[in-house]
Amino acid sequence: MQRGGGCLSGLQRTGSQIASLYPCSNASRQVLNLSGFWDFRFDPGDAGLDAGWGAGFAPQRPIAVPASWNEQFEEALDYLGPAWYQTRFILPWGWSGKRVRLRFGSVNYLAAVWLNGAHLGEHEGGHLPFEFDAAPYLRAGENLLVVRVEGELAPDRVPPGRIPPDPRDDFPHRNHPDTSFDFFPFCGIHRPVVLYATPRDAITDLTVRTELEGTTGLVRVRLDRTPGDGATARLSLKGHGAEVAEEVSLSGETAEIELTLPDVAPWSPEAPNLYELAAELSRGGEVFDRYSLPVGVRTVTVEGDALLINGEPVKLRGFGRHEDFPVAGRGLVPPAVVKDYALMRWVGANSFRTSHYPYSEEAMDLADRLGFLVIDETPAVGLFFAEEGLGRRLQLCRQYVRELVARDKNRPAVILWSLANEPHSKRPGAKEFFRELYGLTKSLDPTRPVTLASMHEEADEAFEFCDLICLNRYFGWYTEPGMLEEGFARLSEDLDAAHARYHKPVIVTEFGADALPGCHSHPPEMFTEEYQAEMISGYVRVLEEKPYVAGQHVWNLCDFKTAQEARRVGGMNLKGVFTRDRRPKLAAHRLRQFWNARHDEDTR
Ligand code: GCB
Missing domain, CATH: 2.60.40.10 (Immunoglobulins)
Structure with missing residues (x-):
């Protein structure tokens, strides 16, 4: 089966445009939110393009927008291939003659869009907004919007991945443990779709x-x-x-x-x-x-070993997270967004990283309002540097940086840009790849420090020019399994070595252990709540002692869905200190005691 994305090359590529200002309603502007139940059909044979479904198709069933399709339909859990969405809407009175834009908050991974049969263009990459000029194609009265979505994993995409076809299945495009990343590759229209009108001169x-x-x-x-x-x-x-x-x-x-x-x-x-x-x-x-x-009026600077907000050193305490919700998948669930901030506040966190892709604009608005400090990460997770396709991956990463900075540049909560998570950056070409992205980011926004999150034992070469060092560390888990004290000792040595090499502030952007909720042992053994709580507490003790450590982010706030493989019980990564349905494990209570006490000391 040909990969769906390739089929689109025959279409005229009008292209989407970068979206920056979030649409609003006021005396000169109006917004029509198209969220709701849309018509939907899977297209495993990729017949829709040739059959002209862009002009409208016979619906198979309704689907919720925004939401991923994978948990809405039982037979489609692992389906990542082409699927079609359509909805009808009435053009609001008074919009003709205005500048009208059609804006998507996020579609994972590849979106092709038709309005009243006219192909508006395409957008590649999830988690970032894009828009089209809709005015020339709108009609008074009823309008038809059709979107083809396809989310297969491939080495020339970012994030990359690989899925061998499985001939035993009606749905031949299957997810596979051989993704380049550890989270479920949810597909669909994940954030609101809106049509908005402004004056022509705007x-x-x-x-x-x-x-x-x-x-x-x-x-x-x-x-x-x-x-x-x-x-x-x-x-x-x-x-x-x-x-x-x-x-x-x-x-x-x-x-x-x-x-x-x-x-x-x-x-x-x-x-x-x-x-x-x-x-x-x-x-x-x-x-x-x-x-x-x-x-919000504030400054962010890096001076010596410290990260400063408004000239004062700050220590980040918080989490790596995922947008991952039962049934909705990666789709926006506003009450869950509110709940996650409440849980972070309850535990005493002051920050988080948008691992491993930009989070919804709605969630970012709340970070601004609630005072959370955010490391804002592009969707470049699991990058590799084989020459084939490298130019294309760089081009996509450049696009993601442009889209992310355009979207989030005005947010006080965003204090750091993260270019990538765990690139395989010991390979030739990686350093230059990141030098280019670093330079682009700084040219678009000279006000914020730029970094990336690395997993290497030896620190990453891109840290020579990054403003601070972000390390993901699992001593006592993936290495030294079951040996907590050895793990803490290695952590301490490893951080000292990274700092001695670069003399920059260090943030440990990941550390943690899987824990099956309700599973206990004494003494602590791996996968129990006790082991997770001990491991996280031990790391926090080491990190608090190091003056150059500017941040500690536990992996993860909540358990999250990932690819099915032997080490992932029930297809879940269980490193959450809360379960996927947001119930605390022992580690959440421990962190709460620890971080709240530290916060009282810091602010005394
Ligand atoms: C990591 C990755 C993260 C994984 C985590 C784990 O280093 O950055 O995406 O989920 O390890 O739990 O293995």
Whole structure:
């Protein structure tokens, strides 16, 4: 069976566009959320393209959007091949003549989109938003939107993977333990799909950078707009008893404006203060477009061995996580997002990494509001550097960096960009690959440190230019199994060696042990709650003693679904300190005692 993605090459590639500002409704803008139950059909024979399903197809069954398909239908758990979605909607009154965009929050992995039979384009890669100009294809009254989704694993994709066809099955594209990563390769439309309208002459982007000078906050904003006649751009910041505004006249497509906030209330984990930035475009005194955005005034710097927020050293305590929810798979479940923040707060965490792909914009909004510090990671997990396909993988990684920075650049919660998780970077070519991505990230956002998470015993060569060192460590689990004390000793030596080599702050971005909930032993044995609790406590003790360790992220907040293989009981990675249905294991209680005590000491 030919891999589905290849079949799309015959289509005219109009291409999707990078999505930045999250759509909003106000006096000049409107949003139509298309989430709900869509028509759906699997296409294991990949017949839909030739049969013209882009113009509409005979539905097989309903499916929830957003959500993965894998846990909605019992026969499709492992199916990653082509599938088709369609929905109908009525164009809201008053939208004709406007600039109308169709925006997808995340489709995993490859999306091809048709509106009223017209092929709008494609997007490769899950977890990041993309959009299309929909206006030329919309009709008054009913409209038909069709999306073909395909999520097979292949070495030239990122993340890469390999799935040998299985002729015994009606669904020949199967998941396989030979993925390059340890989480379930869920497929589908994972985040909301919206249609939004703005005036034709509109604000297209805002880029906010903040600085602190004593008690004064400086907020530099770049405003981008569609090409158009001269206009006045007005920016105001409101909140915490202050209101400041500036105006400039705008002949081209960008304006740069600086706003000053005397006696600023900075954003920090303890006080996640947000101001409302309101941008307006007007002509002849009449406002024709507006957009508002929460802004937190804060700085992030790396100095010597420390990571500083607002000039003060910070120690990250928290988790690597997954977007992984029963039934919804990787689909957005707003109450689960709220619950996970509540659990992290309860345990005393102040941060997390978006392992191993960017999380939903909705979840990131809450991090800004709740004061969590986020290491924001691209979807580049399990990269390898064989020459074949390397150029394509680099091109995709560049695209992911551009899309991620465009999406999250204004978020105070995001304090670090992570380029990748556990690349096989001892291979030739890896260092240059990452040097290029590092340079691209810095050129797009010079304000945040850039790193990647590495598993190597010896630290990674890319750490020569990364701003800090992120290490995933499993001594006492994958190495020294069952030997906790030996594991702690190796951890200590290993971290000292990495620090001695690079003289940069170190964050241990993963450490942990699988524990079957309800499984106990004394003395602690592997896979029991006691072993997990002892291992995590021992690591935390070592990490707290090292002045150059700027962060500790337990792997994982919750148990999560992964590929079926011998070491994964029930197809689950059980390293969560909470179960997949969010019940605490012993380790969660231990961490809670430890981190809350440390937090009290730090803030005393
Ligand atoms: C790692 C990976 C993570 C795995 C974890 C494990 O190093 O970064 O994706 O889930 O180990 O549990 O094996």
